[in-house]
Amino acid sequence: MFKFKTHLISLVLFATTTAFATDNGYTFIEDTTTLPLLNPTLAKRKVAKIKLDNGLEAYLISDPETQESAASLTVEVGSWHDPEAYPGTAHFLEHMLFMGTKAFPDEREYWQYIQDNGGLCNAFTAPDRTAYLFSIKNSAFNGAFERFSHFFVDPLLSSSGIERELHAVDQEHSKNIENDQWRRLMILKETGNPNQIGRAHV
Numbered sequence: 001m002f003k004f005k006t007h008l009i010s011l012v013l014f015a016t017t018t019a020f021a022t023d024n025g026y027t028f029i030e031d032t033t034t035l036p037l038l039n040p041t042l043a044k045r046k047v048a049k050i051k052l053d054n055g056l057e058a059y060l061i062s063d064p065e066t067q068e069s070a071a072s073l074t075v076e077v078g079s080w081h082d083p084e085a086y087p088g089t090a091h092f093l094e095h096m097l098f099m100g101t102k103a104f105p106d107e108r109e110y111w112q113y114i115q116d117n118g119g120l121c122n123a124f125t126a127p128d129r130t131a132y133l134f135s136i137k138n139s140a141f142n143g144a145f146e147r148f149s150h151f152f153v154d155p156l157l158s159s160s161g162i163e164r165e166l167h168a169v170d171q172e173h174s175k176n177i178e179n180d181q182w183r184r185l186m187i188l189k190e191t192g193n194p195n196q197i198g199r200a201h202v
Contacts, residue, residue, distance in 0.1 A: 025052060025053050026050040026051060026052045026053060026058075027050065027051045027052075027053075028048070028049070028050055029049035029050060029051060030049075031047065031049055041065065042063075044063060044064050044065055045061065045062070045063040045065075046061075046062045046063075047059065047060065047061050047062070048060045048062075066138075067137070067138070068118075068119070068135045068136060068137055068138065069135070069136060069137075069138050069141035069144075070133065070134065070135035070136070071133065071134060071141075071144075071145055071148060072131060072132065072133035073131070073132050073133075073148075073152065074129050074130070074131045074132075075129060075130045075131075076128065076129050077090055077129065077130060078090055078125055078126045078127045078128045078129045078130055079091060079125050079126070079127050080127040080128060080189055081128075088169050088170070088173060090125050090130055091125040091130075091169050091172070091173075092165060092166060092169050093130075094123050094124075094125050094130050094132075095161075095165040095168060095169060096155065096157050096158075096161060096162075096165055097123075097132070097151040097152070097155050098110065098111070098123070098151070099155070099156060099157070099158050099161040099165070100155075100156045100158060101147075101150035101151060101153070101154050101155050101156060102150070102154035102156065103146075103147075103150045103153075103154060104147050104150060105156060107156075107158070107161065109147065110147045110148070113140070113143060113144060113147060114134055114136055114144060117136050117137050117139075117140035117143075117144070118136065118137045118140075119134055119135055119136030119137065119140070119144065120134065120135050120136075121133065121134035121135075122134075127185060127188075127189065132148070132151065134148060
């Protein structure tokens with residue numbers, strides 16, 4: 001059984017912060033970094049850090065000069081958290097979240113919306129986390145974000161997609177067997193401290 005802790009992130013900042021409570025369902029986290037932005041292309045960019053009442057943390061970026069909007073959500077569970085008896089579970093779940101939700105049951109609907117609005121979407125399972133992300137033209141961001149958010153609210157995890165996605169995950173694993181970088185990760189997993197898995201952040 002996985003215990004999920006989620007963080008909505010676009011960019012990670014390493015800075016000492018102070019939190020302030022609000023009545024809006026989130027806590028504002030003050031950014032106390034003193035480094036100025038010297039790049040003139042970032043002059044109009046505004047950022048905010050918040051922590052929602054449900055524990056989810058978000059880093060928000062607003063830039064009127066950008067041509068696209070984007071979002072990324074990272075779940076702090078990856079392939080190294082797989083049960084020993086069921087390797088590939090985290091990767092399999094990554095695939096299944098794309099297979100429709102109660103709000104948008106057609107498993108092609110999300111992909112089609114992103115494609116129709118000039119966007120891109122992807123996901124990946126790393127050793128200590130799983131990330132989901134998309135970018136899209138600004139005018140379509142709200143619609144994309146609504147569809148995206150339901151992955152984590154009411155996924156169908158439909159039985160019709162299980163065999164297909166199990167095969168897809170197995171195929172991806174098979175192509176990595178001869179990959180030296182992948183082998184290196186497996187060595188790190190086997191020789192690392194199992195009590196530290198999920199605690200280190202890159």
